[in-house]
Amino acid sequence: MVPPPAMGDDRRPQIRLAPGERLAFGRSAPGNDLAIPHEGVARRAGAITAQGTFWLLSNLSAHQTYVVAEPEGAGEHIKVGPGRLDAPVPFEFSRIVLPAAGDLLALEVWAPRHDQLRGGAGTTGDTIAPVYSVDRTKRYFAVLAALCEPRLRGDPHAPLPTVDQVVERLRPGWPAVSRTTVQWNIGYLGVKLRLDGKKESLVSLALRFDVVREDDLTVLTRPAPRTTR
Structure with missing residues (x-):
C-alpha cells in the first residue's frame, strides 16, 4: 500500500501486508x-x-x-x-x-497475487498462484515490455532505456504517458514481481523466465486503455 504524501513531503513509502494482516x-x-x-x-x-x-x-x-x-x-x-x-x-x-x-x-x-487455472482455461484444472503472473493488457506490462525491448531485439547486453526513452516509446499508443506514470508503474512492478523496483532487476527476471517475449512487443504500439492516471 502507498499512503498519501504527508503535508510538505512528497515521499510516499510503501507499506507491505502479508495475507491476514x-x-x-x-x-x-x-x-x-x-x-x-x-x-x-x-x-x-x-x-x-x-x-x-x-x-x-x-x-x-x-x-x-x-x-x-x-x-x-x-x-x-x-x-x-x-x-x-x-x-x-x-x-x-x-x-x-x-x-x-x-x-x-x-x-x-x-495486490500482486492472482490465482490462475493450471494449464490455462477450463473447468477441471487446479488453481495455483503463479510466481510471476502478469496481465498483458495493463499499462505496467507495456512499461516492462519497453524496458525489455532492446535486449529482445537481439542484443542481450544492450543498455536499458531511460525513463524518458520509455515515455517516448510508449507515447504513440499512450498519449498521456509521463515520467511520473512510468516511474509509478516501475514501482508497482517491483512489488508485483517481488523485486527492488530497479530496472536491471526487472528486466533480468522478465527475460530469464519469459515473462516478456518478443511477440509481446506488439503492446508497444497498441492503444492503451483509458485510465485516470
Whole structure:
C-alpha cells in the first residue's frame, strides 16, 4: 500500500501486508497503524485487511463514503459506505479516495497475487498462484515490455532505456504517458514481481523466465486503455 504524501513531503513509502494482516488508518497515530494528518479525516477512518487474492476495506467513518477505483480500468469502481465492514476489493491495484473537508486523499493499494487455472482455461484444472503472473493488457506490462525491448531485439547486453526513452516509446499508443506514470508503474512492478523496483532487476527476471517475449512487443504500439492516471 502507498499512503498519501504527508503535508510538505512528497515521499510516499510503501507499506507491505502479508495475507491476514490488518492496517488501521485515521487522523491520529494512537490506535492507528497509519496516521493521515488531515482535519477532514476521521480519527478512526478505516482498515485494510490483506487476503490471498484480494483485500478487504472497512469504512469506520460515520458519514463519509469511500470510493475504490481501478486506475488502469475504464472507470470501474466500488463504493464503500459509512460503517461498512470488510468490503471485498477484487482489483489488482486500486486507489482508495477519501473525501476530506474539500480535499480528495488517495491511498494506493497493490495486490500482486492472482490465482490462475493450471494449464490455462477450463473447468477441471487446479488453481495455483503463479510466481510471476502478469496481465498483458495493463499499462505496467507495456512499461516492462519497453524496458525489455532492446535486449529482445537481439542484443542481450544492450543498455536499458531511460525513463524518458520509455515515455517516448510508449507515447504513440499512450498519449498521456509521463515520467511520473512510468516511474509509478516501475514501482508497482517491483512489488508485483517481488523485486527492488530497479530496472536491471526487472528486466533480468522478465527475460530469464519469459515473462516478456518478443511477440509481446506488439503492446508497444497498441492503444492503451483509458485510465485516470
